Amino acid sequence: MNNIIMHVDANSAYLSWEAAYRLQKGATVDLRNIPSVVGGDEQSRHGIVLAKSIPAKKYDIKTGEALFTARKKCPNLVVAPVRYELYMMCHNAMINILRDFSPKVQVYSIDEAFLDYTGMQAVHGDPVSAAYKLKNRIKNELGFTVNVGISTNKLLAKMASELKKPDMVHTIFPEEIKQKMWPLPVKELFMVGRATAPKLYRLNIFTIGDLANADPELLKYRLKSWGKLIQDYANGIEDSPVSENARPPIKGIGNSTTIPFDVDSMDEARKVLLSLCEMVGMRLRQAGFSAKLISVYLRNSDLQGKSHQRKYEAATDDTYNIFNLSAQLMEELWTGEPLRGMGVQVSELVPNDILQVSMFDIPNEKRRLLDQSIDDIRMKHGPKSVVRSIFINSGLSPITGGVIEDFKMMSSRF
């Protein structure tokens, strides 16, 4: 029996998640229908475009460009802030629905996952109708759309989900490769990027079909083993398993900020650090991990940076702990020079559902509940709905950060 693999990909994830969230909160305008982008802060007016709506695309706004130039292209552009915790929530909700369709789910990135549907036909019916069920459940229950690609391996499933968007189910079974995949431009093939495509063009390879039928010796000569890999991909050959939690998809969580003025007192530095830790703690808990390694980064007004890290035997996800440990690291590292940038990063994550209990860090149940309640309030009413009183009249932001870092990036093999 052939394997049945599905690839589920959220359509313009950050933007549609934000849009769905706003609609749930009673917004009347759907961000997806107006020129809008996700990235940076509307007020401080800096940052880059992380995701864009289809109407924004019409203004030639590109992912990765500065908000400043994007605004020039479209003056009435709506800019939504980056909200990591919302994305984690949507990600988790999406994965939970996927798990209803098969126990074998591989989280591939924050907005993509593979699902091994092999043998599940008896429960949820034929793959295509199951994919429609899956897609529609996410649309109806969570309010955003996904593309589902179906095939016999992960590569073809992923290629299938990349076909026409949004809100579609596609198949590329081996017998369909010729018709559905080969006519596509070669740069659309997984793992053929900006570096490889021009090399292929020089060999007169412009479509995936050209690559599939190219002389293997020529490819080997020009591209070494890479040539064999992408030619296999062009022929739909790939056989890696759907490996659920092979390792946590997140390696670390970091948060950093550039401060618009010189920080030169310990008191101020601690406050900036606290505002960074608030977000780190929240993200860590949202992701369901505790961290063992804490690292602090400082940058002075000459833009020189230095960092200091320490590994702790007991993992923690407690904001108060993370702040105290990182404040200690900062005090050891800082020699008093004026600071313009600070960062906190936590890594060596262990999942909270199998956490080794420690004698020293006896989990403070009260503080855990407090963190949890504050997280809930902030999720519901915005990050600044509850702030620590120490920030009142301090002129400093009580919570800093927003940009997603360290989610496992696409790697060359699945």
Added chain:
Amino acid sequence: MKFSCNKQDLMEAINIVQKAVMTKATIPILEGIYIETNDSLKMVGNCYDMGIECSINADIQQKGSIVLNSRMFGDIVRRLPNSEVFIQVKPNFNVIIECDNSYFEIKGLSAEGYPMLPTVEEEQKISVSQTSLRNMIRKTIYAISNDENRKILTGSLIEANDGDLSMVALDGFRLAVAKVMIKEDTNFKAVIPGKNLTEIYKILEQSDKDVKITLSKNQALFELEQCRIISKLLEGEYMNYKNFLPEQFETNIVVDVSEIIESIERASLITNDDKRYPVKIVIEDNKMLITSNTDVGISKEELLININGNNMTIGFNPKYLLDSLKVADEEKVEIFFSSSVGPCIIKPIEGDSFVFMILPVRIK
């Protein structure tokens, strides 16, 4: 300086004092072994954290002293034939080593400036058999912490109290206490660095001969028949470990040690090298189920046991359970569980020669 001695005796002594010689030091003399002939042959290795002095029988023809590079000297002697070794120091500090048909002449260093072992003021002294001390170290040393943030826990607490001598190690996730009786009615407390205890363990023999332990303010002296070992002490207050030991338990069971070791070992075969996966223990109906569920697969083990108290489901890092059970040296032990997220305690059925406490893994 001129002497001769048996190769085996010499090698044994070198092996012992080498444990206290730095392999890489800023000055060459610290990478050396100090050799002195007086009434007997004495050798010293010293790295400040620990110093060892060893005496051996030798035929001494001329008194004197010299320092020889520890690795070089050790490597040469190790490969000499099993015969009498003749050693002689020339006025230019060159050392001649002869044995049967072998001849070496290697450079030595003036013994002047070698850090000799400090004298330990005899304040409090106890004695215990080598076997007992060896066992105490073995039963506790695995629980020493590697966490340099809590330096004091990288050592073992050695505590004499009204005729009891106990050794304690803890790393935050488990705690091990071993106890023996001593004749002396002394009271003292000291924390000895774990890596020194590891070396002392290797020097101790399975024998009823005594080892005398003397404590001063910042040093501990271990005296054996042929050698003296001085260890630096770790500064600071050791944790009040007794506070961590729970007194009330929900469940206790009696298990056969080798049976449970084998079961846990089998169950943990499918945990990955990163030791991330716990084993789950379910206790009910006079049975103990040991299961593990990892990305590789699942496994299940069943043991018949005697239960006292409530049913219990609890997770553990299998390594922690195995480390303790393997040094229990008992046929059966009693295991006490305080709760499914609280510490568990392993004790012998009779007596109090050890107490092992292990904290569980919270599983959902």
